[in-house]
Amino acid sequence: MNATFVVIGGGIAGVTCAETLAFYQPEQEIILVSESSLIKTVTNLLALTQTLTSFNVEEASSNVLNSKYKNINVVHGTLNKINDVEKHVIIDINIKINYEYLCICTGARPKLIPQAKDNPYVLGIRDTDSIEYFIERLKDSKKIAVVGNGGIASELIYKIQNTDIDWIIKDDHISATFVDPGAGEFFQSSLHKNFNTAEQSPSKQMRYEEEGGSKSGAALGPDWYKHFQIKGACELPAQVKIHYQTELAEVKIDADCEHPVKITLNNGQEINCDLVISATGVEPNLNFHGSSDFKLSPLKEIMVNEYMQTSLPNIYAAGDVCHAYWDHAQHWFPMKLWTQARQMGCYAAKCMSSALNEEEILQDFCFEIFTHTTKLFGYKVILLGLFNGQKLGKDYEILFRMTKEHEYVKLILQNGKLQGAVLVGDTDLEEMCENLILNQLDLSDYKEDLLNPDIDIEDYFD
Known part of the structure; x- marks a missing residue:
């Protein structure tokens, strides 16, 4: 197969990159490679300020792109190898795609706690498939432990009903990834609130089924929890107990106990529960080979310059898989967020288009100031600068x-x-x-x- 532009990844960064390329280069052939037959699309994009936007992320069949853009061809498969000398990629074992410009948007995978290895009672949360599996397991659970203090952990704690929760965080306040201790204290009153009827009603959002079995999907988008009912086996509302400045030390399984999982914290405290949820961040997904090595950050991210270019010619990267290796503006810094994944995907497409046309490009204004909007514990949260x-x-x-x-x-x-x-x-x-x-x-x-x-x-x- 041949294409002017090849984009690897069906998440927010990859799909945004492909769609932006289709807008700037409607005559050029574009191939989007997605592991899953489902992709993440940005909908209801709303500009709140000059640089701050809110949007929904919806799961859709890849056919949506094919029908919407005549020059985008979606290929299902996993990136196996990149040959930057001959300018082609190998997908799975038998698909070769020649490119002029390549953009890697393979995202990140869950950085699970060490105790999760080969343990059916420790679940990682990252994409829609993992959430649905967790919901199924939660139906029979009366008590769970959640490890992590970022956005997904906070949203899970808020949404879970009818299950007692032990929340294990290494910080001295909740939601420390985003807010200070004062805001963490402000959120405390929301931990035990009952949801209103509207939030409890089943989702009417269109759901798509994966073709040919489950594969790793793209990251959850903003407000993902609105589309799920997350209930356990208790008849009473959930009770949340927070264990501050602690980490998980050991997990033991005793299938004969009422709560089969026994966890020990690093302060010596022991907790019995039915499931352990690992929501402890992500690490870049670089599960492929290359004829040359990328320049990587200490966290094994692909380093990109101010034009989203990697250290290899004609290869770009965007989203969670990359690190913004340039002199940042005074009020901007990189963070693994769907807002920045979208911004980077869009900007990478502009840079690739300009390179093809041999045009000069100025860095996007979105990199002048950090902006992010989300929801935590039912409240709208906006972070600036x-x-x-x-x-x-x-x-x-x-x-x-x-x-x-x-x-x-x-x-x-x-x-x-x-x-x-x-x-x-x-x-x-x-x-x-x-x-x-x-x-x-x-x-x-x-x-x-x-x-x-x-x-x-x-x-x-x-």
């Missing part, structure tokens, strides 16, 4: 406002200028905060009034 004081050392000040069960607002200032913000709830402050971070206006004279609820500060700065 250096939202946890990243890069600032200890020389900064914090302004915050909290209304219990309503909103949590934290602003990070250095030398009187806004550097980052955490906005939880419907604050409507995101556009103002983004503008103040980008234009670096001196706010020294306004600090006392920035979060005064009696002053419409957003209207003032507009």
